[in-house]
Amino acid sequence: MTGPYPIRFAHTALLDIAYEEHGEPDGQPIILLHGFPYDPRGYDEVWPLLAAQGHRVVVPYLRGYGPTRFRSEATMRSGQQAAIAQDLIDLMDALSIEKAALAGYDWGGRAACIVAALWPQRARCLVSGDGYNIQNIPASVKPASPEAEYRYWYQYYFHSARGMRGLTENREELSRLLWKLWSPSWGFSEDDFARSAVSFHNPDFVEIVIHSYRHRYGYAPGDPVLQKIEDRLAEQPQISVPTISLCGADDGVGPPDKEDSSQFSGPFERRILPGVGHNIPQEAPEATAQALLELIGKS
Numbered sequence: 001m002t003g004p005y006p007i008r009f010a011h012t013a014l015l016d017i018a019y020e021e022h023g024e025p026d027g028q029p030i031i032l033l034h035g036f037p038y039d040p041r042g043y044d045e046v047w048p049l050l051a052a053q054g055h056r057v058v059v060p061y062l063r064g065y066g067p068t069r070f071r072s073e074a075t076m077r078s079g080q081q082a083a084i085a086q087d088l089i090d091l092m093d094a095l096s097i098e099k100a101a102l103a104g105y106d107w108g109g110r111a112a113c114i115v116a117a118l119w120p121q122r123a124r125c126l127v128s129g130d131g132y133n134i135q136n137i138p139a140s141v142k143p144a145s146p147e148a149e150y151r152y153w154y155q156y157y158f159h160s161a162r163g164m165r166g167l168t169e170n171r172e173e174l175s176r177l178l179w180k181l182w183s184p185s186w187g188f189s190e191d192d193f194a195r196s197a198v199s200f201h202n203p204d205f206v207e208i209v210i211h212s213y214r215h216r217y218g219y220a221p222g223d224p225v226l227q228k229i230e231d232r233l234a235e236q237p238q239i240s241v242p243t244i245s246l247c248g249a250d251d252g253v254g255p256p257d258k259e260d261s262s263q264f265s266g267p268f269e270r271r272i273l274p275g276v277g278h279n280i281p282q283e284a285p286e287a288t289a290q291a292l293l294e295l296i297g298k299s
Contacts (some may be wrong), residue, residue, distance in 0.1 A: 012090035018067035023051030035106020037175035039199035045285035064208035066199035079212025082229035085114035105129025127294035128132035183277025248276035
């Protein structure tokens with residue numbers, strides 16, 4: 001199933017957050033969060049399975065994607081983890097959602113994990129792509145294994161002026177390459193990619209992406225307004241809400257090579273998805289929806 005779907009806007013202090021909404025307005029809220037370089041199209045086969053069960057499903061465009069816009073030119077175009085998490089809290093407040101089931105992968109998974117860790121009263125449950133996604137920025141100076149490091153080439157590319165220019169001039173070509181490398185067993189079509197690629201032409205896309213990958217290694221300062229949140233995240237807080245971690249067995253950027261339950265203090269289950277790469281909801285929509293429905297049914 002594909003869009004387009006009606007776009008709505010949640011007005012927060014910093015952003016006009018674009019989102020798509022499906023299902024029953026009075027149903028149990030579920031928020032589905034995309035990553036980089038993807039957009040809400042990744043959930044087109046997930047939300048119908050949730051809406052069919054009477055849930056209210058909200059699928060936002062992250063800052064820097066699609067129709068989401070900053071309300072002021074003066075606002076820092078931060079891509080740091082605290083910013084996307086605060087955006088999620090602000091979205092929930094704007095939509096009068098006190099508590100929601102959260103699902104996300106990549107950047108969206110990080111936002112969901114942070115909210116579940118720091119504001120557990122706002123998260124009914126969590127489905128996280130690749131488990132605990134909260135960045136340990138103070139420890140980022142320590143090199144990973146060479147096997148892991150080579151997969152991060154794009155991050156180091158973005159640390160340079162050449163990489164920023166490359167993303168500016170070749171954002172679709174670069175994003176398409178990442179889709180292929182990260183999901184080597186997923187035979188996505190050119191139409192699949194094109195439906196998401198339009199979201200990468202947001203005027204703030206490049207600046208936010210570059211800041212995100214520089215800040216996480218300490219190469220760019222964060223937004224001072226968000227420092228208190230970053231300080232809490234530096235402590236690597238545990239997640240207490242019921243969680244299912246979905247891991248693509250063929251993930252080309254973050255293969256599931258180790259157990260990741262130590263940061264979860266509540267009910268936790270890890271599921272490895274054969275033949276699935278990094279874009280978990282678009283590659284495994286039934287498994288994504290099933291995990292959410294199971295958790296909601298138990299909570």
